[in-house]
Amino acid sequence: MDQVSQAAPPFYPLTESNHAALVVITAVIFFIYAILGIIGKLIIRLNITSMKDFDVGLLLASLLYFIQTACVVAACNYGLGEHRDALSDEDFGRFSKLMYASRIFGILVHATTKVSLGLLIRQIDRQGGLNTANMILGGVVVAWAISGLFATAFQCSMPEPWLAENAAQCPNQGPVFLYNGIMIILTDIALCVLPVAMMWEVQTSMRRKMIVMALFGTRLIVPIITIPELVHARYMFNNSDDVTWQAVSMMIWGQIALGLSVITVCIPSLKGVIDSLLGSTAVAAINTPYELKDSGNGTGLEMTALSDSRTKQTSKQGSGLGSNVGELAPPRSPQPHHGRKTVDLSFFSSLLP
Secondary structure, rough: OOOOOOOOOOOOEEEEEHHHHHHHHHHHHHHHHHHHHHHOOOOOOOOOOOHHHHHHHHHHHHHHHHHHHHHHHHHHHHHOOOOOOOOOOHHHHHHHHHHHHHHHHHHHHHHHHHHHHHHHHHHOOOOHHHHHHHHHHHHHHHHHHHHHHHHHHHHOOOOOOOOOOOOOOOHHHHHHHHHHHHHHHHHHHHHHHHHHHHHHHOOHHHHHHHHHHHHHHHHHHHHHHHHHHHHHHHHHHHHOOHHHHHHHHHHHHHHHHHHHHHHHHHHOHHHHHHHHHOOOOOOOEEEEOOEEEOOOOOOOEEEEEEEEEHHHHHHHHOOOOOOOOOOOOOOOOOOOOEEEEEEEEHHHHHOOO
16 A cells, blocks of 8 residues: 655744744845855956955855854754743753854854955055055954953853843843944944045046945945844843744844845955956056056055156056046146056956955
8 A cells, every 4th residue: 555655844834833934044045145155256256366364254254154053043943933931941041052152153253244344445445544444443343343242241140141031130131232233333334435435536437436336335234134133132121031932033134134244245356247347447546656566476466656757657558448448537638646546446356266
């Protein structure tokens, strides 16, 4: 007699009393998106042999993101998405530890992606006030990461700093989470302002400026997604005893923000995207006494000082280089051009291996 095969039950059933599946699906999907973005970027840049510092930061962020996602999925196995009264004290203890670990790794993911993007901007422009502002912002990110990690690690009383069943038991949990969220928002907005300042005085078409600024500006979606995450964390300030159930919405928004944090670091350096938008070569001028040229050793481009005579020659040659030359600024009358630099905008597509 033929036996009728039955479908295996779902790993995470979505029921009225269990919403863990929503968190798992969101966490896994956005992790896959982030990994595909990193892999796609690396495949596109296979013609570059050496790893840059911002590449290392991005790969480190992906590793931390994997650990963080694993902690979130494991937390769903021990009660995340279910009502607290349906869990044993042992399962709730494991849930609390996993949520505690996921928040610590989440801070590290946000911090490493911010540092990686800052290093990418520094590779493009190392000069003047923009570089100083970039370094200051990097210092702020590092200072926030250290303070946020310590505050999160000791948010509740010892010897169980992970146990936060309600606001009365762990009153610092809400303010610490709010502090980290606000710093994530402010530093991401600052990271979007830097490329605007970088491109503001570039003498090229407004279309080119807007494209480059838009590529970096995609980072704005991270603070936009972080806002509803903070809104849904209001249960941390209440005396609710059903944290495993009420944390679902906050975790969904948080996993989306983490995934986009990694993805938006990849976007400005995707060669295929920028090549298709800007063409193979685009030359522009910016006020600074340096130029970018091939280093000759296979490591990329380097900056060298320009003399007045060389600057004039470069300015004349710039009108005949690259594609879409008509969009560049018209040549000026021959006079000493102190403080000019030729910038190859195709450099944006040559940053990542």
